[in-house]
Amino acid sequence: MGGKRKYFVLDTNVILHDYNCVYSFLNSDVILPITVLEELDQFKKGHQQIHYNAREFIRILDGLPGDKMIGTGAPLGKGGTRIRIMTQHLHEEAVEAVFTGGKADHRILSVVHFLARTEAGRKVVLVTKDVNLRLKARSLGINAQDYLSDGIGDVRDLYTGKRTVEGVSADLIDRLYADSEGVSVDETGLDQAMPNEYFILRNGRKSALACHEAHSGRVKRVEVQPAYGIRPRNAEQTFALHALCHPQVQLATLSGKAGTGKTLLALAAALEVRRGFRQVFLARPIIPLSNRDLGYLPGDLETKMDPFMQPLFDNLAVIRHQFGESEESHKRIGAMLESGKLSIAPLSYIRGRSLERIFFIVDEAQNLTPHEVKTIITRAGEGTKVVFTGDPFQIDTPYLDARSNGLTYLIERMKGQKLYAHVMLEKGERSPLAELASNLL
Secondary structure, eight states, X not given: OOSSOOEEEEOHHHHHHOTTGGGGSTTSEEEEEHHHHHHHHTTSSXXXXXXXXXXXXXXXXXXXXXXXXXTTOEEOSTTSOEEEEEOSOOSOHHHHTTSOSOOHHHHHHHHXXXXXXXXXXXXXXXXXXXXXXXXXXXXXXXXXXXXXXXOOSOGGGOOOSEEEEOSOOHHHHHHHHHOTTOEEHHHHTOTTOOTTOEEEEEETTEEEEEEEOTTTOEEEEOOOOOBTTBOOOSHHHHHHHHHHHOTTOOEEEEEESTTSOHHHHXXXXXXXXXXXXXXXXXXXXXXXXXXOOGGGSSSOHHHHHHHHHHHHHHHHHHHHTTSOTTSHHHHHHHHHXXXXXXXXXXXXXXXXXXXXXXXXXXXXXXXXXXXXXXXHXXXXXXXXXXXXXXXXXXXXXXXXXXXXXXXXHHHHHHTTOTTEEXXXXXSOOSOHHHHHHHHHO
């Protein structure tokens, strides 16, 4: 960066979101109000990702020269960044005159206000993922911004994994139906076809569903194939099942609003291809109340998990009801649950598990941070397939949004990779009422 060094004052939630955040501010001074360290101390114990992030960040600080952090600031590796802890100026008169109550947020605001008042000519920025705190800061004339180093641009431009192409030659469509080996990309004229991208090809009354398969480099027709009794109801669900069942696709994501069939399709595909895996594992992140773990809930572990895991069991019940109780496919699901071949659990309880030859489905992935998504994928062993499902616009955590959540980040970063496929599901299939509500309410 040119000009004078900047001051970036970090809020606690930025560190809990990304413990490596301090490395994102090159040639700048990163300021930690002592209030932030006090808040981090409350998050040291626990099994959630935020607790892990708090511990890792404290280890980073522990490796720096402590005598300098409270004075001139300690150097933080390459990039010219220095980090400094401020223990004073937590009660600026101008801040306390407006915001009372002695809240931690207001003490952080006081530090930013002091720096902005005394460091003439240097830009001072409060970095926080708390929208309300950003608004409070701006009301005092303080520069405040979100932490977006792991976010994307306009979410409306997010990769959908599928395209409709009009005016394709009738001969090309006929060849796709006649030849199982498909055609080369050059012959199709498809502009910048991504690996494992899906297409609805049309020419008047003729049409074909196709995929640019990464492992062969050819465009092949996608047939409508059911998975464990679940038959796709539209083209995008057909694409989703193709990606989920394709052995060459080791990482898949399904995004879409409620009722589009994301979780149901993922579970049905996993059961369909179960013979290729040692276990089918379904998990979803638990969003605890007031940052408290499941331990505060009454009952044993199974009782605590039931409210959070019930949507997964509901989808499993839909699949079971495709078959009569006496049919082998119906009985097999119960047997898989009893033997552990099919396992449903909170995502926080997989830490330390071996992910070898597992069909691993992560539901509600929009509630994960980019770092959490990376942690999950990097644990995938030989023969494991990882599937993330979720709706980037339905966030249940306070410090993530459509641009910064882990699912959006994953889609943007992985597009174009040969081991990856993505399908955005847009048409609701739960019921006409559910579709109407999703669109209008």
